[in-house]
Amino acid sequence: DIQMTQSPSSLSASIGDRVTISCRASQSITYYLNWFEQKPGKAPKLLIYAASSLQTGVPSRFSGSGSGTDFTLTISSLQPEDFATYYCQQSHSAPYTFGQGTRLEIK
């Protein structure tokens, strides 16, 4: 199975900051990498698919990059509604594993 490792596990940042979250796959997944946002008590929401494609309706301050084994989610200017937990997930081969999550908190 493909293991997904996110870093950091938690992050404190301020409104307006630029934030980067990393995700590493245990083997190449080409570009089959997705990013999700989850707020407390809510279902996850797809933000980015295929490593860098922005899902419809997601603000352009979110962007994704990477290929192979190393990927990055960037939020260019943090807004109050962005404080949440973020997960990467590989959809290259089943089982379609998630990273352990990165909790983004207000500094």
Place this chain on the structure above:
Amino acid sequence: EVQLLESGGGLVQPGESLRLSCAASGFTFSSYTINWVRQAPGQGLEWVSAMSGRGGRTFYADSVKGRFSISRDNSQNTLYLQMDTLRVEDTAIYYCARDSAETTLVQWGQGTLVVVSS
């Protein structure tokens, strides 16, 4: 509007069985792969299982293989997850989520809680 509505959760004892349902509307159900994803209390997301639109392909996480079985009734726009030999560690909110033509897990239900406890 796309809607996914899970049901069937509840409290069961270890070793017992439970069947979850995911009722879908607002899209051509038989055209899309549907997944089950779970989240244990205070923990991260775990992909559990998926079934292709026509039901020809099924996939499972190692943690549930041999105990859980996914199925669908396209005439009723409903996906199922039969969970047998439940363990305490299966306690979680279970979400169903559909794929699109472009990618996976584009829309999610609100989840149903399964508690396995003696």
